[in-house]
Each structure stands twice: as structure tokens, then as C-alpha cells.
Amino acid sequence: MAPRKTSLAILGSGRMAAALAALAARVSGSVAVVAPPLADAAGTGAARFGGLRLPKTVRVFESLDRAALAAPLLVVAVPSFQVGGIMARVGPLLRGDQYVVHASRGLVGSGGGWERPSEVIARESCVRKLGALAGPFFADEVVKGEPSSLVAASGFREVVDATKAALAGGPVSLFTSDDLCGVELGGALGPIYAVAVGMAAGLGYGMGTRAALLTKALSEMAGFGATGGAQARTFSGLSGLGDLFTLVSVEGAAPFRFGVAVAGRAGRPDEWLRDVRIREARASADAVRRAAASMGVAMPILTAVAEVFDGARPTRERIEALAGAGAGRDADAVIDPKRLGVPLPALFPQGGRGKG
Amino acid sequence: MRPEDQRRVLIEVVSRVKERQLAVAARSAEAYLDHLIHETIFYEDERVRTDVHSVKRADDKAWLAALRRRFSHAGELEKKRLLADIIERHAAEILGHFSDPVYRFTTSVIPSGLGVMLNAFSPLKLASDFPRLPDVSGNIVIGGRVEELRKLEKLGTVVLTPTHSSNLDSPVMGYAVFRMGLPPVTYGAGLNLFQHRFLGYFMQRLGAYKVDRLKKHSLYKDVLKEYATVTLENGYHNLFFPGGTRSRSGAVEQKLKLGLLGAGIQAYYNNLRGKKPNPKIFIVPCTINYQLVLEAASLIDDHLKEAGKSRYIIVDDEFSRPSRIYAFLRNLVTLEERVHLIIGRALDPFGNDVDEEGVSRDAHGRPIDIERYFLRGGEPVHDADRNAEFTRLLGARVVDAFMADTLVFSTNVLAWTVFERLRAESSDRDFYRFLRSAAYEITLPMTEVYRDVDRTLGLVRRLASEGRLRASDAVAHADAETIVAKALRLFGCYHTRPVLERHGDRLFPTDMNLLYFYRNRLWGYGLERMKSEATVGAA
Numbered sequence: 001m002a003p004r005k006t007s008l009a010i011l012g013s014g015r016m017a018a019a020l021a022a023l024a025a026r027v028s029g030s031v032a033v034v035a036p037p038l039a040d041a042a043g044t045g046a047a048r049f050g051g052l053r054l055p056k057t058v059r060v061f062e063s064l065d066r067a068a069l070a071a072p073l074l075v076v077a078v079p080s081f082q083v084g085g086i087m088a089r090v091g092p093l094l095r096g097d098q099y100v101v102h103a104s105r106g107l108v109g110s111g112g113g114w115e116r117p118s119e120v121i122a123r124e125s126c127v128r129k130l131g132a133l134a135g136p137f138f139a140d141e142v143v144k145g146e147p148s149s150l151v152a153a154s155g156f157r158e159v160v161d162a163t164k165a166a167l168a169g170g171p172v173s174l175f176t177s178d179d180l181c182g183v184e185l186g187g188a189l190g191p192i193y194a195v196a197v198g199m200a201a202g203l204g205y206g207m208g209t210r211a212a213l214l215t216k217a218l219s220e221m222a223g224f225g226a227t228g229g230a231q232a233r234t235f236s237g238l239s240g241l242g243d244l245f246t247l248v249s250v251e252g253a254a255p256f257r258f259g260v261a262v263a264g265r266a267g268r269p270d271e272w273l274r275d276v277r278i279r280e281a282r283a284s285a286d287a288v289r290r291a292a293a294s295m296g297v298a299m300p301i302l303t304a305v306a307e308v309f310d311g312a313r314p315t316r317e318r319i320e321a322l323a324g325a326g327a328g329r330d331a332d333a334v335i336d337p338k339r340l341g342v343p344l345p346a347l348f349p350q351g352g353r354g355k356g
Numbered sequence: 357m358r359p360e361d362q363r364r365v366l367i368e369v370v371s372r373v374k375e376r377q378l379a380v381a382a383r384s385a386e387a388y389l390d391h392l393i394h395e396t397i398f399y400e401d402e403r404v405r406t407d408v409h410s411v412k413r414a415d416d417k418a419w420l421a422a423l424r425r426r427f428s429h430a431g432e433l434e435k436k437r438l439l440a441d442i443i444e445r446h447a448a449e450i451l452g453h454f455s456d457p458v459y460r461f462t463t464s465v466i467p468s469g470l471g472v473m474l475n476a477f478s479p480l481k482l483a484s485d486f487p488r489l490p491d492v493s494g495n496i497v498i499g500g501r502v503e504e505l506r507k508l509e510k511l512g513t514v515v516l517t518p519t520h521s522s523n524l525d526s527p528v529m530g531y532a533v534f535r536m537g538l539p540p541v542t543y544g545a546g547l548n549l550f551q552h553r554f555l556g557y558f559m560q561r562l563g564a565y566k567v568d569r570l571k572k573h574s575l576y577k578d579v580l581k582e583y584a585t586v587t588l589e590n591g592y593h594n595l596f597f598p599g600g601t602r603s604r605s606g607a608v609e610q611k612l613k614l615g616l617l618g619a620g621i622q623a624y625y626n627n628l629r630g631k632k633p634n635p636k637i638f639i640v641p642c643t644i645n646y647q648l649v650l651e652a653a654s655l656i657d658d659h660l661k662e663a664g665k666s667r668y669i670i671v672d673d674e675f676s677r678p679s680r681i682y683a684f685l686r687n688l689v690t691l692e693e694r695v696h697l698i699i700g701r702a703l704d705p706f707g708n709d710v711d712e713e714g715v716s717r718d719a720h721g722r723p724i725d726i727e728r729y730f731l732r733g734g735e736p737v738h739d740a741d742r743n744a745e746f747t748r749l750l751g752a753r754v755v756d757a758f759m760a761d762t763l764v765f766s767t768n769v770l771a772w773t774v775f776e777r778l779r780a781e782s783s784d785r786d787f788y789r790f791l792r793s794a795a796y797e798i799t800l801p802m803t804e805v806y807r808d809v810d811r812t813l814g815l816v817r818r819l820a821s822e823g824r825l826r827a828s829d830a831v832a833h834a835d836a837e838t839i840v841a842k843a844l845r846l847f848g849c850y851h852t853r854p855v856l857e858r859h860g861d862r863l864f865p866t867d868m869n870l871l872y873f874y875r876n877r878l879w880g881y882g883l884e885r886m887k888s889e890a891t892v893g894a895a
Binding site: 072091092095096097123124125126128129155156157158293294295296 | 706707708718719720722724725726727728729730731732733734739741742745746748749882884885
């Protein structure tokens with residue numbers, strides 16, 4: 001009997017992989033989940049597929065099944081720190097006509113700098129038609145069939161169309177963007193700023209202070225993103241503001257709870273670092289802090305969170321300095337994207353392509 | 357374009373553009389043809405009004421008036437005729453010509469003739485070389501992946517994409533192509549260059565096709581891109597400067613014009629569909645590197661005024677003054693300086709590396725079946741949006757190659773060092789005020805200059821060892837004092853005002869704009885960060 005042709009393959013064994021599989025099974029034809037053991041699975045602490053059950057129509061492979069991986073659309077749903085490892089194994093099996101979309105939220109450290117997950121995938125394979133999924137997407141809600149929204153981003157229209165055809169439908173709205181860089185950065189940076197807002201909450205500050213931090217956070221994200229080629233307006237969308245708003249509104253979101261927990265305490269609660277999202281946020285914060293410093297881009301909120309990840313103690317004075325600073329300092333924190341094309345030093349430092 | 361190919365290429369270009377535009381019009385719910393012709397009239401009207409230097413101004417005005425008259429009464433059939441007329445007019449203007457006799461003359465006589473003329477100022481050199489005639493070709497050094505290029509030229513069609521600093525780049529590339537034993541290339545050159553008294557004669561006959569950067573309407577750009585595509589499909593190697601114009605700031609190009617660069621992927625697709633032998637297209641980034649730039653003063657002036665960036669075409673600069681060209685070339689010869697052309701690693705139209713066998717490879721050296729990039733549902737599909745995105749990826753790789761293959765000279769090292777030192781010492785936060793005042797306010801002790809240059813050399817050599825740029829022989833090996841002496845000699849020999857001057861034991865900045873220009877060649881490498889990290893480390 002000829003093997004079934006898979007229309008969509010999902011690579012991963014966590015909650016995100018399970019949720020996407022459940023979503024796709026309702027919409028598409030043949031869906032496969034490829035869930036091989038991953039090298040850096042230790043410390044994630046989660047049960048396979050996060051304890052979620054997959055629909056019976058979804059085929060699960062525990063090794064790198066070549067037929068499954070030959071699907072026209074492959075979704076990589078692993079934490080960002082596992083993207084390099086899994087793509088080193090899967091990359092040689094892929095072809096140039098395939099579409100690969102990732103759902104990772106974080107930046108991947110590389111040789112003193114950092115890469116976005118799509119850049120890692122491009123490096124480890126011949127695939128160029130790449131995209132990313134981001135946005136306030138909660139696995140539990142999706143599996144239950146509750147309304148959700150996602151953004152699919154790619155410079156290739158056909159990638160976005162294929163992703164929409166595979167995942168959009170029913171209660172899930174799938175928005176599209178051509179700004180892959182911006183969506184990836186928004187997804188990676190949002191949790192860092194959610195930590196900052198959590199810190200403010202943990203120190204007893206109210207909604208006004210948190211809103212001030214949120215507003216400045218968006219400015220920092222957009223400014224940094226613009227130096228890397230992202231469009232500033234992307235950060236006002238689902239993967240920027242939408243995601244960040246959700247992360248600071250939902251009391252159960254890990255980055256926010258981490259911020260609350262560390263507020264006012266000395267050192268860092270090491271048990272938090274086993275959480276995938278905190279690990280990703282920490283790695284992203286460190287990488288972006290170094291890159292921003294090299295470019296002379298001021299990111300005071302991100303820097304404060306990175307220092308907390310390193311063991312510094314968040315204080316009321318620091319929160320007030322970040323949320324309530326005068327206009328002069330705030331203006332310095334914002335990069336005017338209109339000036340970025342001209343290498344004028346002094347007032348408008350810029351670092352080319354934002355990699356440090 | 358050889359005479360025997362001209363008519364066929366012209367017909368092909370006109371037919372394709374016409375068919376494409378009519379197909380879009382047929383699919384469009386709105387009055388697409390009206391929009392297209394309106395846009396042409398609008399932008400051409402603006403251009404004709406403002407381009408007072410154009411030799412074709414009267415003819416263009418008459419043509420535009422006739423177009424406007426015809427359009428005002430046009431029915432659908434007449435609009436299609438108007439479309440065809442516009443396309444034909446643009447294609448005929450763009451079409452390049454090639455003359456074998458002129459090419460032979462240019463490549464054999466001019467380098468020696470120039471050499472004799474210029475070396476008249478150096479009788480000793482003339483005497484020492486006798487009976488061999490000196491020529492400027494000794495001053496053009498070609499390095500990088502030359503052998504690879506020679507092999508690829510036989511396996512497919514090549515698109516050379518050099519950096520662009522000076523109007524001398526075109527003759528340098530033309531001569532280099534000859535020196536490497538490659539067939540002549542076809543290349544787009546600004547329309548203003550065809551009006552140059554001396555150069556124009558050769559531009560008309562050496563394969564250049566005309567690019568009018570003042571024409572803004574989409575139909576013209578479509579014709580231009582199709583022309584480049586058809587020439588590639590016909591096996592004509594191409595050359596164009598993806599930066600579009602000379603770098604005003606002196607920095608390595610970071611933003612490219614992707615229109616013509618996209619001709620490669622379209623030509624490859626058409627070659628595959630037409631089952632042509634040797635269908636592959638290879639994009640070869642190269643860098644042209646000068647110790648001094650002929651038009652530096654005008655370019656940096658324009659950059660600082662931000663007077664239109666790429667929209668502004670400098671008509672009257674050093675290149676239009678024979679005395680400046682002569683002075684520049686004389687210094688090139690008498691100082692035994694070199695223009696360095698570095699041939700970079702070839703890329704395919706999708707931005708992948710290509711080896712010397714013409715095989716595309718991924719980052720791990722694995723071969724890639726690039727034909728699959730055109731497939732959708734197992735079948736090859738034409739998709740303009742897809743091609744545009746691939747071309748954007750290719751552009752990013754070309755920029756990477758430009759940065760890695762840029763050759764850094766003593767002039768750049770000294771300029772960067774001194775400029776950054778002056779900036780650190782200045783309390784002025786306004787950049788333009790700093791440029792105006794620094795020359796009058798700050799001088800530097802030579803001992804500190806040597807110390808700072810030594811630090812810069814360390815940073816640049818580190819970048820060179822990481823493959824992020826290339827260092828000239830002097831920058832790679834000489835000590836700070838030698839570098840400073842060499843750079844000061846060069847800075848004092850060509851520009852109207854010396855960029856920097858040494859008096860006694862102090863260094864005086866004399867022309868901050870030019871200092872900034874030569875400093876900008878090192879922009880984009882993160883040198884500022886490396887310097888501050890080194891300072892923190894030392895502390």
C-alpha cells in the first residue's frame with residue numbers, strides 16, 4: 001500500500017506542537033507530528049505533548065520519518081534553544097520547494113551574537129521559503145476549540161497562504177504579515193518586557209505604572225527591531241503589542257509570574273529557569289542587551305530585566321526610573337527610523353544590521 | 357549588444373513587456389492602461405521640466421506633447437497602440453551597441469597611451485621601463501576568485517555586481533574584464549555618462565546600455581529590467597552596480613537597488629522553461645577599492661546636504677573636469693598606488709554560494725537542487741512576488757560579500773582613528789557643527805595619533821583575520837608610523853585641500869568632510885563597539 005502523503009508535518013513534542021496538530025487536524029488533510037527525542041529536552045520538565053491528547057487522525061512518528069518530513073509545509077514547534085540541534089538533523093532531508101514555518105519564541109545565541117530561528121533554519125537547510133508563527137496563542141484554549149488568533153509572517157506570500165490554508169479555520173483567526181524579522185523579534189522580546197511589568201506588580205505598583213512600562217517597552221522593541229530591518233508598525237500588531245498585552249494580563253503567564261516572584265528578593269529563583277519560556281526570555285535578553293550596547297541603542301527596560309536574570313535585585317527606585325523617567329531620556333531611548341539610512345554618528349548611532 | 361542580435365532582442369523586449377502589461381490590464385477591474393499612460397505622462401512631464409541638461413530635451417518635449425494629445429482622445433485600441441509606442445521608445449533608447457574595432461582599440465592602445473602620457477612626469481620611470489611601454493594596467497590589481505570566475509563564465513551567464521565609488525569604476529571594470537580574458541560584458545550606465553565628451557564615445561560603442569535614473573515611471577523600469585533579462589538569456593554577461601549610484605558617504609553600500617538584480621532569477625526561469633543549454637545565471641559580487649576617490653569632495657558634500665540622495669544626479673563634479681581626472685591618474689602612477697578589484701564568491705539567483713563547477717551549495721557545502729525553488733505542487737510556477745523575495749535575499753548576500761571583500765587602506769585607518777578621536781574630544785552634540793568647528797578647535801599630538809592608529813590597526817587586523825574585511829599589505833603589516841606617513845602623503849597629494857596636515861609634532865585636520873568620507877569606509881563593522889570593549893578590557 002502506498003504511504004499516505006502528508007500535507008502538513010509538525011516537528012516537536014511539546015504543548016505547542018500538540019495544539020498546532022489539533023488545530024491542523026480540524027482544517028487540513030493528512031497531518032503528522034514528528035517528535036524525536038531532543039538533545040536539550042532535560043530541564044524542560046514537561047510531559048510529552050504537555051499532557052495534551054492528539055486527535056486520532058494525527059500520525060505520530062518518534063523518529064525522523066523521511067516521508068513525513070517531505071510534507072509541503074513543515075512547522076517547527078520546538079523551543080528556540082533546540083532549533084539549531086533539531087535542524088542540524090532535519091535540514092539535510094529537506095528540499096527547496098518546501099515551506100518551513102517555526103513557532104519558536106526566542107533568539108538563538110550564535111558566536112557571540114544571535115540569530116533568529118528562521119536564520120538558523122536557513123543555515124541548516126536549503127529551504128528559503130521560511131516563515132514564523134507568533135501571537136497570543138495558548139495551547140489549552142486551542143485544543144478546547146476556543147477562539148484564538150495567530151499571525152503568520154513570511155516574505156513569501158505563498159508561505160503565508162499555505163500556512164493559512166493549513167491552520168486557519170473555525171475558532172482560530174490567522175493574520176498575516178510580510179515582516180518576518182519583526183514578528184520573530186516581537187515574539188522573542190515580548191516575554192522579556194512581561195518580566196518587567198511583573199516586577200512592577202510584585203513591588204506593589206498599580207496599573208498606571210505598568211502601563212507606562214508597557215508603552216516604553218513597545219518603543220524599545222520597535223526601536224531595536226528597526227535597526228535589524230523590522231518594520232516599526234509590526235510591533236503594534238499581534239506579535240508585539242497583542243502578545244505583550246496578553247502576557248501581562250494573564251496572571252498565569254510564566255514571564256509575568258517570574259517578575260512578580262523575583263521582585264524585592266535577592267538572587268534569582270533557580271527553579272524558574274527550568275521553564276522553557278523563562279529560559280528563552282533569559283537567552284534573548286542577554287543576546288539583545290549585548291547587541292544593543294554594541295550599536296549604542298539604549299534599551300533600559302530590557303537591560304534591567306537582563307540584569308535581574310543575572311541575579312540583580314529589582315528595586316522600587318529602578319522601576320520608578322524606568323517607568324517615570326523624564327522626556328529627555330525617553331527621547332534618547334527611541335531611534336528615529338527615518339534617520340537610519342544615513343551613517344551620522346553622535347546623535348543617531350546605528351550598527352548596520354543589528355547583530356553586534 | 358552585437359549588431360546581429362540587436363533587432364531580435366529589441367523585438368523580444370517590446371513583445372514581452374507589452375504582453376505582460378496587457379495581461380495585467382485584462383485582469384484588472386480598474387482602468388489599468390489609463391493609469392499606466394497617465395503615470396508615464398506625469399513623471400516624464402516632471403523630468404522634462406527639470407532635466408535642463410538633457411540633450412534630448414526638445415525631442416522629449418515634442419514626443420510628450422504628441423502623447424498627451426493622442427491620449428486625450430484615445431479609445432481602448434489607441435491606448436494599446438500608445439502603450440506599444442511608449443515601450444518601443446524606451447527600449448530603443450536603452451539598447452546598447454557594441455563595436456569590435458573600438459573594443460580592440462580601447463583594450464590595446466588606451467592603457468599604454470595613458471601610461472606614456474602620465475609617466476611623462478616621471479622620466480626615470482619611463483627610462484627604467486624602456487623599451488617596454490608603461491601602461492596604467494599595472495596600477496589595476498585584480499584579486500580574489502578570478503579562476504573561479506573564468507570557469508563559471510563557460511558554464512553559464514555571469515552578472516558582475518561591483519561596489520560603486522567613482523565614475524572610474526566603469527572603465528576599471530571594462531579593463532579588468534579584458535585582463536581576465538572574459539568576453540566583453542553588457543552593462544547599464546547612467547545616461548549622463550553618454551553625454552561625457554570623452555567617455556561618451558566609448559560608452560556608445562562598448563556594450564553599455566542607457567539607464568536614465570531620472571525616469572521614475574513603472575513602465576520604464578519594466579522595460580529596463582526586461583532588457584537586462586533578455587540579454588542574460590541570450591548569454592550576454594552583464595554588469596551593473598547594485599548600489600545604483602556612487603556611494604555618497606564613502607561607506608560600503610548597504611541598501612541595494614533590487615530591480616536589475618532580479619533579472620537574474622527571471623532569466624534563469626526562462627532558460628529552464630526554454631530548455632537552454634547552460635541555463636544557469638551566476639551573480640558575482642566584487643569590490644573596487646581606492647586609496648583615494650576621484651570625486652570624494654563632491655560626493656561627501658552631496659551626502660551631507662542630503663540633497664536628494666539617489667534622486668540627485670551630480671552633473672558637474674570632478675569627473676567632468678579633465679584636469680581633476682588627470683591629477684588623479686597622475687598621482688596613481690607616480691605614487692605607484694593601485695586600484696584593487698576583488699572578485700568575490702559567486703552566488704546563484706537565490707543567494708546560495710556557488711562552487712567553481714557551477715553547483716549551488718548550502719552553508720554546509722551540500723549541493724542544492726535550485727530548480728526546486730520554482731516548484732509549487734510539483735510544477736514550475738512563475739511568481740513575481742516570490743522572485744522579488746528571493747532577490748531580496750540575494751541582495752543581503754551581496755551586501756555581506758561587499759563588506760567582507762572591502763579592502764581597507766592606510767587612508768581609511770588614519771581617517772577613522774582621527775575622526776573618532778576628534779568626535780570623542782568634541783563637546784558638540786550637533787554633528788554638522790562638529791564638522792564645521794573641529795578643524796579649528798582641535799589638533800592632536802603625533803604621539804597620541806600613533807598610539808591610536810596602533811589600536812585601530814589591531815582592531816582592523818582582528819576583523820581581517822575573522823574574514824570580515826580585507827587589509828591592504830600596509831595595513832596588514834606596517835607599523836603605525838608608516839601607516840600615518842603613507843596616509844598623510846596621499847591625503848596631501850590630490851585633493852584641493854589636504855585632508856590632514858602635520859606641522860611639527862601635531863596633526864591638524866584640514867578638511868573634516870573628506871576625513872569623514874574616508875572614515876566611513878570602516879562604518880558597519882562594529883569598530884566602535886570593539887574599540888570600547890578593548891578600552892574597558894584594558895581598564
